[in-house]
Amino acid sequence: MTKLNTLEIQNFRHIENQTIEFGKYLTIITGLNGTGKSSILGWIAQLCDYKAKDLTILDTFFKEDYKNVFKFCPENDYEKEYEVTFNYTSSGSLLEERKQIATRYAVKTEKSPERYRTDFDGRGKALDHPVIYLGLKRLIPLATENKILTFDSTISAKYSITYSNLIREIFVLINDKVNPQPVKSTNKKLLAIQTETYGHLGNSAGQDNISQIISALISFEILKDKKKEEFKGGIILIDELDSTLYAASQCKLIDVLFRYARKLDIQIIFTTHSIEILEHLNNKLGNETKVNYFNLVDGKVKNTLNPSIEYVKRKIKNEVSETAKIEKINFVCEDEVAQYFTRNLINNSDLKKIINIEKGPFADGTIVSMAESNHVILKKVYFVLDGDVKEKFKNKKTPPRTVFLPSNTRPETIFYTFVKNLSDEDEFWDDENNFTKLTCFNNYTNDGKGTHKSWFVDSINKRNFGVGYAKIINRWKKDNAYEVEAFLNDKRKIL
Structure with missing residues (x-):
């Protein structure tokens, strides 16, 4: 299995010299706004370039377009070089460091504007590893989309049942019979929730969010079933995991993610500001689950690994600690x-x-x-x-x-x-x-x-x-x- 171990970033925006550590199964990136949490997911997405033509359950490839994960600022980001180093293991052996260096790239056509991109080792060489990136586009409500279509999917009965069971587990109070309904809009593809009383247009933003995350889990389960011994793991990246979800569903979702990450032997990496999620994960911290907290110190990002939940709560709420009262x-x-x-x-x-x-x-x-x-x-x-x-x-x-x-x-x-x-x-x-x-x-x-x-x-x-x-x-x-x-x-x- 291929596993990310660390990510070292030099001179990228507010991040001067910091190391992010990845859990064997779950990695949480949390902290102040504007500290580059979402950018971490972008760097990981760009590290992976899966060569096989396997498709997800939504008929997309296990990779992400550069334009969906990065937007560089001409005034502040151009004419700069950033060194981003990944350390990872494959089949239990430590591989040499893979350096991903951002360099200026000019498109030589009059119609195309000058744009920015990243290269690996200066040769465009990436890691042949499947990845699914769930960015903030997934949170755009279907009701606000101009064009919404249903499409045919080859999802089998086995995985339809898996979808239904996971929806029921995460949304504790759902009693209706649930079926996946393939839907595509201007901004996304997803399996929407279809019941006897409503279809995709009746899905809430939270149901929409969870449906896309479950689709990613099922996609990797199908890929593992197909590849068998050749399956080397994969990565699911989720930005703002907790958005649109109430506390109980957040905790249920974490239980599902942890269980599937172990079952499929994949890594799930997400950003969040949810105190409920961080408290729920507090007793799971260790080699399998790691929390990276991003704070600003003198205008520069400082990463704290696996901080106490009390520390994180004080930071997120911007509160000063009270002297603990001891009940004698x-x-x-x-x-x-x-x-x-x-x-x-x-x-x-x-x-x-x-x-x-x-x-x-x-x-x-x-x-x-x-x-x-x-x-x-x-x-x-x-x-x-x-x-x-x-x-x-x-x-x-x-x-x-x-x-x-x-x-x-x-x-x-x-x-x-x-x-x-x-x-x-x-x-x-x-x-x-x-x-x-x-x-x-x-x-x-x-x-x-x-x-x-x-x-x-x-x-x-x-x-x-x-x-x-x-x-x-x-x-x-x-x-x-x-x-x-x-x-x-x-x-x-x-x-």
Whole structure:
């Protein structure tokens, strides 16, 4: 199969030195008006000069006339040379670069005006590859044409059914029986939609547009069926793909194009400004599908390959990005002590920006029951349980969205035991103000029930434990870095 890989353009109008990359199946060219998007399709059409006499379903050749893809300006385009280099592969092997250079060409007759054309390697040598070019002429409504005729077509029943099925798929609400009606006018040939209630004159601009695109797909399907092993692929070029189509049909059309590009192993290259199409393709970007976004920087075109959909939407709408609002995840703790402990543990971590810590108080066992509940109002609530609750789940599964504070005891006991075992000369103490182990544990020398809680909230101790108990918690963290990281990782896992 022959596949276009890249197109390098030097000094063509606003394009000074840019590279366009082609997807294996779909290539999207989008961006600001006046950046040369349609010209890219013209260069590709001129690259291809299919030598065989095979005809499309509309009895036209698989090539495009120069006059239909380019109009050069005598004042700004003449007397200039543009270098356009295509890189492509054929049968899996990289071929040498094919250069397409625009040169001035004078027609030596008095009646013909001086015109412009392009040559390949200076010898008029093009790529022997089938192409169908669907330019903006296809969007001229039939109702505005002066001369419209129907003509006989040799389309078989098989492909008539294909046409009908694709029309139904893209225009989701069409229920009528659909037949293709060959029509030609001053500006185009197409298979128009014919139903039991209307014919080609009743076709909308959107139906007209889709009919021509489907005709191109069927033409390549017929060519592949005819050529069999000799078929080397082909290219369909579509300017302003989304024109005349509402959003749902745009997305349905993209699905059809991607499916047929893979089925026929052809490349489909189109321009668009449709945010709906770009969003729909966002998860398909890669080797098979590529987006080239054309922007103007200091008056020159700059191509950005596969930009984020947010970037493209801002550019197309000409809007400045708003600071993203983060909806924090709520974690509920048993009481104020657990709340302060949890907040301190997540300080200076990646979790601080996305987590909000709330507190009880809850009666004994209430928060555990909430964590185990499947009630709908608790589906988005996460829980932090004290370490002493771990024993309850020793032989059964931990509730979802639940983490345990470090150790196997309640927070007050953790700090009571930790501080009691500190050296009298530890940095934690403040001898100058006589906050020592002796004064800290005055009246709290036994380990009876409630002792640790009372000790922790004692007015003297609380004043010396720091705002939000930061001093005592930070001292504990210094000696227990492993437990801190384990707690953070448990949170990350459930998020």
